[in-house]
Amino acid sequence: GAVVSQHPSWVICKSGTSVKIECRSLDFQATTMFWYRQFPKQSLMLMATSNEGSKATYEQGVEKDKFLINHASLTLSTLTVTSAHPEDSSFYICSAEPTGQALSYEQYFGPGTRLTVT
Amino acid sequence: GNSVTQMEGPVTLSEEAFLTINCTYTATGYPSLFWYVQYPGEGLQLLLKATKADDKGSNKGFEATYRKETTSFHLEKGSVQVSDSAVYFCALRAGTALIFGKGTTLSVSS
Numbered sequence: 545g546a547v548v549s550q551h552p553s554w555v556i557c558k559s560g561t562s563v564k565i566e567c568r569s570l571d572f573q574a575t576t577m578f579w580y581r582q583f584p585k586q587s588l589m590l591m592a593t594s595n596e597g598s599k600a601t602y603e604q605g606v607e608k609d610k611f612l613i614n615h616a617s618l619t620l621s622t623l624t625v626t627s628a629h630p631e632d633s634s635f636y637i638c639s640a641e642p643t644g645q646a647l648s649y650e651q652y653f654g655p656g657t658r659l660t661v662t
Numbered sequence: 663g664n665s666v667t668q669m670e671g672p673v674t675l676s677e678e679a680f681l682t683i684n685c686t687y688t689a690t691g692y693p694s695l696f697w698y699v700q701y702p703g704e705g706l707q708l709l710l711k712a713t714k715a716d717d718k719g720s721n722k723g724f725e726a727t728y729r730k731e732t733t734s735f736h737l738e739k740g741s742v743q744v745s746d747s748a749v750y751f752c753a754l755r756a757g758t759a760l761i762f763g764k765g766t767t768l769s770v771s772s
Contacts, residue, residue: 587763590761637706639706651708651760653706654705
């Protein structure tokens with residue numbers, strides 16, 4: 545149980561286009577999901593916290609107009625990279641926290657999405 | 663601010679060797695501490711956690727003790743297996759956000 549999927553697993557897009565990444569909790573509901581970005585040989589950096597039915601909370605330095613997050617249901621959050629540029633190329637990882645289990649500190653991670661912008 | 667520093671890899675060991683991966687942290691207050699593991703092609707999985715000083719987290723033969731006096735949470739295993747080859751991340755949680763170290767790649771050969 546407690547599986548999180550991401551789609552696509554990798555994507556290549558041209559500069560200036562937009563890309564949508566999906567994060568799904570397959571066997572549990574998640575009021576809260578998190579989006580991370582990972583550079584090669586670097587740690588995961590939290591980009592934003594996504595809450596079902598409300599606006600996402602972005603970390604300092606993350607452009608909310610560039611990285612659009614929508615958490616429309618208890619099992620799905622999407623990250624859209626708008627007007628992508630080569631510097632947006634990275635590994636994007638989502639995680640989901642089961643509803644009602646915040647105090648357990650458990651987050652379940654997706655396998656990540658490799659974005660390459662040419 | 664909050665941060666996590668863990669030893670850089672890669673760490674290469676023979677099967678049944680003893681493993682230590684060092685992790686130290688900087689935090690205000692009393693964070694919870696975690697070790698996550700990422701096997702090839704898979705998402706991060708929680709390996710173990712400790713929520714207060716002197717707590718010992720353990721799972722699958724791995725252990726780590728929350729040392730407040732040295733702000734450390736070192737990961738240890740007495741006898742590693744080939745199947746333990748993965749990337750290991752130390753992390754702390756203060757509030758809702760997880761703050762990760764850079765990860766340490768462990769490679770175990772038979």
